[in-house]
Amino acid sequence: MAPAVPLALLALVALLAPGLGVALPGCDYPAHLWCSSREIAVACQAESRCANLSRPAAAPVELSLYYESLCPACRGFLVQQLFTTWLLLPAEALSITLVPYGNAEVGAGPTRCRGRSPRRCQPRLDRLVPQERNVSGKWHFQCQHGPEECLGNMIETCLMHEAKNFSTYFPVIFCLESGSSVTKNLEA
Template identity: 70%
Template sequence: MAVAAALPLLLALLAPALAGAFPGCDYPPPLWCSSPEIAAACQAESHCANLSRPAAAPVELSLFYESLCPACRNFLVQELFTTWLLLPVGILNITLVPYGNAQERNDSGKWQFECQHGPEECLGNMIETCLMHEAKDFNSYFPVIFCLESGSSVTKNLEACLQVYAPQLDGSRIAACVQGDTGAALMHRNALLTEALDPPHQYVPWVVVNGKHTDELQEQAQAALLRLICRLYQGEKPEACGGSGRAPKEPRGCRR
């Protein structure tokens, strides 16, 4: 955007010197990129092509996980968060769905949940879900989730992680969400999203890339996520894409 904004000014400053070079151009420099015809008349196609080229779509990645699954925590901390830090904005969009292998039931109009790693995992899932709901902004809540998942306790470190990574967020509002109907409704939504997976998930972490899950994508994501995203991104490769990746490894997780 900065380059696009600066070019008309630069061309205006250079206009006297360029007038002789572009004798067929009767348009002021700020208009040279306003249409292909004007760009051709002013011999400015190369400049205008760089400005008008549409940005490539970001790679879309959805992570279906549960808060206490060791393989989930490893993938989120070692692969996903690191890749997110290294890539510029606009390369990778991430959706987090904490639910995993949990089960839900409707008990007298209230949703109840049972999790693979017990009640503490259900609480961790709920904390992270309510954190996302309250923060709204991915850049605000993802570092907090990284802090929770990389620390000693997913369920006991929320206030400490907020203080370090998102002091603007109100921990009491997150707690109210966890303890109230909002948290249960949000977790029910996560359950529906997880159960709607096609193919159905067999373990977690379960990675969906650009709307698809295959064994090959899963293996590549768990082995070397940065390398996978760099390969899939169709735009100009960022500097972080040089020489990324490690040797493939067999994906393992928390099976249902």
């Protein structure tokens, strides 16, 4: 003889079954994804079943990182802090723009300190050299950490341009930056 199923359990299944796995018109997602985002929950008419659906309290934090591909401090921040934070936060909480360009200008002269604390020293604005120059219609770049850094910056910029999707190119940039050499990591 088969075990008896409690009447209350049968009633609960009868009430919930119509919306547990049956795709509604306009819903092209399997039931296990219905509560993964607000857009999917709305499309699948499952908002009332998604109690844990987070509601954004504010606009995403926008962060632009201007970095140099061979700068040890930039690489450390990108690999050890920014990438891991990006992995932990929901996509709608943080919007990141990466700019592998480095310093906009490179100081060519001493600073003006004249007895001031190092925090108050000002670079000699009359001796700043632009990082890029147009020479006879051709752009020349000078990177703080040398020609290999310029190549690394260009590689990462091209990757971003071609991949277009941040979620696609950021893990690749993480791999390039976390290895021993950004440009040589491409050979691996």
